[in-house]
Amino acid sequence: MAKELIFGHQNPDTDAIVAAKAYAYFQSQLGYDVEAVALGEPNMETNFVLNYFNEPSPRIIKTAGSEVDTVMLVDHNEPQQSVADIKDVTVTHVIDHHRISGFETTIPLYYRAEPVGCTSTILTNMFDENKIEIPAQLAGLMLSAIISDTLLLKSPTTTDHDRIAVKTLAEIADVDYETYGIQMLKAGTNLDAKTDAELVAADAKSFEMAGKNIRIDQINTVDLNDVLSRESGLKAAMADEAAKEGYDLFLVLATNILDSNSELFVYGEPKDIVEKAFNTTLTDDKANLPGVVSRKKQVVPPLQNAFEG
Amino acid sequence: MAKELIFGHQNPDTDAIVAAKAYAYFQSQLGYDVEAVALGEPNMETNFVLNYFNEPSPRIIKTAGSEVDTVMLVDHNEPQQSVADIKDVTVTHVIDHHRISGFETTIPLYYRAEPVGCTSTILTNMFDENKIEIPAQLAGLMLSAIISDTLLLKSPTTTDHDRIAVKTLAEIADVDYETYGIQMLKAGTNLDAKTDAELVAADAKSFEMAGKNIRIDQINTVDLNDVLSRESGLKAAMADEAAKEGYDLFLVLATNILDSNSELFVYGEPKDIVEKAFNTTLTDDKANLPGVVSRKKQVVPPLQNAFEG
Numbered sequence: 104m105a106k107e108l109i110f111g112h113q114n115p116d117t118d119a120i121v122a123a124k125a126y127a128y129f130q131s132q133l134g135y136d137v138e139a140v141a142l143g144e145p146n147m148e149t150n151f152v153l154n155y156f157n158e159p160s161p162r163i164i165k166t167a168g169s170e171v172d173t174v175m176l177v178d179h180n181e182p183q184q185s186v187a188d189i190k191d192v193t194v195t196h197v198i199d200h201h202r203i204s205g206f207e208t209t210i211p212l213y214y215r216a217e218p219v220g221c222t223s224t225i226l227t228n229m230f231d232e233n234k235i236e237i238p239a240q241l242a243g244l245m246l247s248a249i250i251s252d253t254l255l256l257k258s259p260t261t262t263d264h265d266r267i268a269v270k271t272l273a274e275i276a277d278v279d280y281e282t283y284g285i286q287m288l289k290a291g292t293n294l295d296a297k298t299d300a301e302l303v304a305a306d307a308k309s310f311e312m313a314g315k316n317i318r319i320d321q322i323n324t325v326d327l328n329d330v331l332s333r334e335s336g337l338k339a340a341m342a343d344e345a346a347k348e349g350y351d352l353f354l355v356l357a358t359n360i361l362d363s364n365s366e367l368f369v370y371g372e373p374k375d376i377v378e379k380a381f382n383t384t385l386t387d388d389k390a391n392l393p394g395v396v397s398r399k400k401q402v403v404p405p406l407q408n409a410f411e412g
Numbered sequence: 413m414a415k416e417l418i419f420g421h422q423n424p425d426t427d428a429i430v431a432a433k434a435y436a437y438f439q440s441q442l443g444y445d446v447e448a449v450a451l452g453e454p455n456m457e458t459n460f461v462l463n464y465f466n467e468p469s470p471r472i473i474k475t476a477g478s479e480v481d482t483v484m485l486v487d488h489n490e491p492q493q494s495v496a497d498i499k500d501v502t503v504t505h506v507i508d509h510h511r512i513s514g515f516e517t518t519i520p521l522y523y524r525a526e527p528v529g530c531t532s533t534i535l536t537n538m539f540d541e542n543k544i545e546i547p548a549q550l551a552g553l554m555l556s557a558i559i560s561d562t563l564l565l566k567s568p569t570t571t572d573h574d575r576i577a578v579k580t581l582a583e584i585a586d587v588d589y590e591t592y593g594i595q596m597l598k599a600g601t602n603l604d605a606k607t608d609a610e611l612v613a614a615d616a617k618s619f620e621m622a623g624k625n626i627r628i629d630q631i632n633t634v635d636l637n638d639v640l641s642r643e644s645g646l647k648a649a650m651a652d653e654a655a656k657e658g659y660d661l662f663l664v665l666a667t668n669i670l671d672s673n674s675e676l677f678v679y680g681e682p683k684d685i686v687e688k689a690f691n692t693t694l695t696d697d698k699a700n701l702p703g704v705v706s707r708k709k710q711v712v713p714p715l716q717n718a719f720e721g
Contacts, residue, residue, distance in 0.1 A: 214523055216523040
């Protein structure tokens with residue numbers, strides 16, 4: 104049997120890299136000659152996971168056709184998310200949890216998709232169905248992928264299958280998944296690696312409302328205390344940036360991705376419009392905004408309305 | 413949970429009808445509200461199967477959107493093979509053994525395809541994986557579908573998975589699958605229901621070669637004796653038809669679909685060209701052509717060459 108490559112989507116997240124490794128192990132047990140590769144560098148979260156479980160980074164490829172005739176896809180199926188020369192190779196297997204779009208084959212293939220939170224959840228079931236034991240190290244990697252995709256089983260995409268898989272894998276890996284999960288997601292956001300100036304600039308966007316120059320930044324975290332503990336530094340960075348760039352109003356929204364809760368930091372004026380927009384009262388130029396997670400849907404429109412109203 | 417319809421492709425064969433019934437049983441065991449329907453009348457073979465196992469014909473639908481919002485597909489995925497208003501409903505599940513083409517969804521779904529001989533083979537494995545028992549009557553139906561799609565495990569599409577499923581299902585159904593299989597495939601060809609004149613006309617096509625008017629018919633069977641025993645009647649029908657329609661040369665190829673073997677009946681002239689084409693000698697205006705199964709690939713080209721050579 105000729106060698107095949109297995110890979111996840113471009114800009115790989117933890118599931119894209121881990122599911123390729125898990126499926127490669129699975130297929131090798133069934134006698135396939137396969138290698139798990141990746142279409143890009145692992146992100147901070149994935150690097151934490153690979154280090155934690157002492158697993159090497161996958162080899163990164165730009166094209167597949169130069170090495171093999173056939174490939175297996177995990178965690179994606181749409182050609183524009185796949186390897187650049189996907190049209191030049193034959194896809195023999197797909198394991199995925201997304202919609203199917205633009206995917207075409209000329210011959211029958213193995214395709215398994217399920218509407219669950221993570222590809223590694225499907226793979227956990229496949230190991231079970233085929234009575235293949237999951238090694239402890241691999242279980243740790245797959246557990247990490249499910250925690251990543253489901254934000255520790257809290258995202259709305261989470262299903263009972265994901266919950267069961269997490270419990271199964273945590274037991275095999277001998278990991279307290281809640282403690283480990285927070286630690287892992289924290290490594291993914293990695294606020295410690297950024298200066299205050301970087302934090303208030305990293306994801307900031309500018310808006311014009313009623314002739315005012317408005318700046319809105321968002322910081323994702325798994326623990327709001329990691330942001331609140333840097334309050335004075337962040338406020339100074341906001342003031343510096345506003346003076347330098349001429350922002351009338353600077354908002355920084357710190358969002359806890361695990362419990363869908365945000366803390367809003369406000370610099371500049373008019374502060375009364377901000378209070379009106381979010382129906383709140385600022386204390387020390389801050390306000391807690393429960394349930395607010397989306398700048399696009401939950402911050403910009405009410406602020407715009409408050410300016411216009 | 414809202415009711416969903418499950419169906420196979422248009423012009424249903426035994427697998428299209430049986431896989432819908434099997435998947436409906438499977439899904440009902442998992443708590444889904446489903447009904448197996450069909451996109452057309454069962455063929456002769458399927459009617460034999462349904463009668464044999466005392467199973468009612470499925471209800472036939474023309475559209476799905478008038479009854480349900482969501483559907484499950486078996487034994488197909490390409491929209492042009494599906495229900496007329498497939499674009500108006502949401503596909504939530506697919507079980508199939510064909511290539512994927514033109515299939516698109518907007519949301520994640522359950523999709524399971526395997527490159528095996530029959531959808532009912534995949535379903536047999538799914539019952540096993542989910543530890544759902546297959547009732548004896550349903551096992552008989554599923555066994556019939558695999559026999560149909562794989563021509564009693566002899567077609568080149570047959571895999572080890574199909575062979576194992578046939579043994580498993582035959583045991584549950586308590587059926588001698590070889591004896592039953594021949595009987596079932598025979599019912600599908602059903603030569604007894606046709607007159608000699610009908611047999612030599614049913615699948616006949618006309619060709620012009622070197623100015624001659626050539627007619628070539630093909631009769632599929634599971635037992636060449638069923639054709640050979642009607643030799644004199646068939647020859648008379650060929651002569652009648654040739655006289656009436658002005659054919660110079662009339663060939664009838666009787667093909668045993670189980671062992672890829674054909675008997676050629678020849679009426680008219682030039683017979684020496686026929687002998688040259690197939691490198692054989694006619695005896696009583698007949699010749700055995702081992703390995704010949706395709707009129708398009710194995711009869712027309714050599715005859716054309718012999719006329720031209």
